Amino acid sequence: MSHLITSVDPDSPASRAGIRAGDRLKRIGGVTVIDFIDYQALSAQSRLTVGVIRDGEAVDFSIRKDEYAPLGLNFETPMMSGVRLCCNKCLFCFVDQLPGNARDSMRVKDDDWRMSLMMGNYVTLTNVSDTELERIVARHCSPLYISVHATDPDLRTHLLGTPRARRLMGQLKRLSDGGIQFHCQCVLCPGLNDGEALERTIRELSALPGARSLALVPVGLTGHREGLSALRVYAPEEARAVVDLAERWQEKLLPEKGTRFVFPSDEFYLQAGRPIPPDEAYEGYDQIDDGVGLLRLYETEFRAAWEALPEALRQRVPGGRKLAVACGRSAGPFLAQMLEACPVAGADVTVHALENTFFGPTVTVSGLITGGDLMAQMKGVDCDAVLITEVMLKQNEDRFLDDTTLPQVIEALGRPVIPVRRNGEHLLETILELTGRNGSYTL
Secondary structure, X not given: OOXXXXXXXXXXXXXXHOOOOOOEEEEEOOEEOOOHHHHHHHOOOOEEEEEEEEOOEEEEEEEEOOOOOOOOEEEOOOOOOOOOEOOOOOOOOOHHHOOOOOOHHHHOOEOOHHHHHHHOOOEOOOXXXXXXXXXXXXXXXXXXXXXXXXXXXXXXHHHHOOHHHHHHHHHHHHXXXXXXXXXXXXXXXXXXXOHHHHHHHHHHHHOOOOEEEEEEEEOOOOOOOOOOOOOOOOOHHHHHHHHHHHHHHHHHHHHHHOOOOEEEOHHHHHHHOOOOOOHHHHOOOOOHHHOOOHHHHHHHHHHHHHHOOOHHHOOOOOOOEXXXXXXXXXXXXXXXXXXXXXXXXXXXXXXXXXXXXXXXXXXXXXXXXXXXXXXXXXXXXXXXXXXXXXHHEOOOOOEEOOOOEHHHHHHHHOOOEEEEOOOHHHHHHHHHHHOOOOOOOOO
């Protein structure tokens, strides 16, 4: 195993030692480099020997540098290897529910623990061997984000569709014993892994020192489930039962562990018709990327910035710029209440909760709204500008999930469509700019 070095940073330790583009990295400190995780860990030392292949011959370079200073090598791919794919057949797999016209990149089923470490992606560990598990411990790869779904081995095997799912608790114990910390999630399906099964999952996970939190997320079902398992969304009373169960465990675990540990996602509270808990209930917001406390943090940021405004700006004045906030159906009422409670002089802000016709009406989150739905449902709205969350767009691109582009949506609507960062303060800043308070946008 070796890795092609595509470039070497000028004046880096590797460059000064004589390593050059075209060499192939083989070993660091006598250890074969498997991927970027190994490269980062093994190259952190202040004194090391780097072994490369040059013109078919093995060449070693002795390097001294500051501890943790970058070695300065660049490779063909950021991970120095391909993405590790999923080997499961989950009953609730979202990829299996995509419409036929979804772009190909959305159909890639990755399950790569390295992306869990680097980007917070959730992984199941079913494709992680015992040897690889030991490498995770040896490289101190922490924290990880792990899709548990259920700790009962038979139930987890059924949910994930592979006998490899049975190994989970042994894997988690090895990680915990090795000093690795991890956040967990359960995608809950009514009547399958909630109720008594969820009680067991919380009890067993909370007993592991390495387990830091558990997010509870309701199963996401699209309108494209032909030939798939018969699953359904949560009814309000079922969602309330999940929230009640979680809050009972929070009351028990907070004095025992110093953390509430188990956190239902915002979607569960919305489906249950319950208010989103206060800011302190989310502790460090460790599970925010799983939709846990996202709305509460957004409102907290927005309100803090709003309360810092001069009194003259914190009032409702007739007229002003007509601004439309387009979002998914689940967040609509919460955002409308927030904006009603925190008016901005010179801005007439309305919230428009859109139905998702691309994935189906049961998909209600804002991040999965497409450009086609924006064009169809916002066309007749009387407004000067449309505000959307930036997570509707592909990262670092102006492209929606249905491959329409932001310029296409702007042209179709005939008015500015402005992506807003996932930050309540930025929403307020955008509103102020559109009313001429900060002078950034021109309508």
